[in-house]
Amino acid sequence: MSAGLHIAVLGDVHGHLTLALRVLRRWERETGLALDLILQVGDLGAFPPPFRLDKATRRFAEHDPDELGFARYFEGDDEARDTLTGKGLHRVRAPFVFIQGNHEDFDYLDVVGSGATEPVPVDAFGRVWFLPNGLRWTFSKGPHALTIAGLGGVSECGGPSHQHRSAFYTRQDVHGLYRQEGPLDVLLTHEPPFDSARDLHPKYASSGSRDAAEALSLLAVKAHFCGHYHEPGQPLQGPDGVSSWILNAVNFHGNHPLNPGFAGILRWTENTPQGFTLLDAPWLREFTRKNYRHL
Secondary structure, eight states: OOSSEEEEEEOOOTTOHHHHHHHHHHHHHHHSOOOOEEEEOSOOOOOOSSOOOOHHHHHHHHHOGGGGTHHHHHHTOHHHHHHHTOSSTTOOOSOEEEOOOSSSOHHHHHHHHTTOSSOEEOSTTSOEEEOOTTOOEEEEETTEEEEEEEEOSBOBTTBOBSOSSSSBOBHHHHHHHTSSOSOOSEEEESSOBTTTTTTTOGGGTTOSBHHHHHHHHHTTOSEEEEOSSOOOOEEOOOSTTOEEEEOOOSSBSTTSOBOTTSEEEEEEETTEEEEEEEOOOGGGGGOOTTTGGGO
């Protein structure tokens, strides 16, 4: 029996829930370990029918119908049932918690998240949970516990926006992070902190969220994860003592292998992170766009 928690963290999913969960289930089979929790950094692609799609999602969905894959889980079709509640090879038992990105049905998420005091289930089986902005939630199992919060969406010119039900976070969302006292173990943001990704490419210098950067310093965050840029997963520049990572999108680049660094495993013991490792194993190369549902 393994000590501590094993927590998977996923980059932007954009509807590819089945792909993400097939990979994580394969990790469990390969390692003989069980995941305790799955976290996701926004752009889940939470578009339930009737579809209210942004232009980018509509364009991608014309060539890749899995961009609308959230609907399978929302409606509870056979593939979703097999993945979340089935008795066969593909069942993933760990709860799945996501924050808002900038490509979601914002009206839908605002309605389901209104007044929430804990993550809200959004699928037919109660296994995929939405964590609204600013809400702190503690996940515990045995002697192990971690407090998690999110700042989903993106900044407007580096800071909060006045637009509600939009791709942007608001000042109220930011204030929510500070409403409760005490340190925050894990912070999920969709957008990287300001200037943290400058080493990825010069175009990211002086870009990102100033509020995310400030939260990492002021809230004594132990581990931080983000996405949005669709760059290979890697560490980011963060305040001393903060493990900060960007994750890639969960997808294939054309007919090529899976994007590098789209997921990783956070090991957690009692109230302390024990390290984060990106998924990088030979069996990942077995996954293709055509076969992943059957692996």
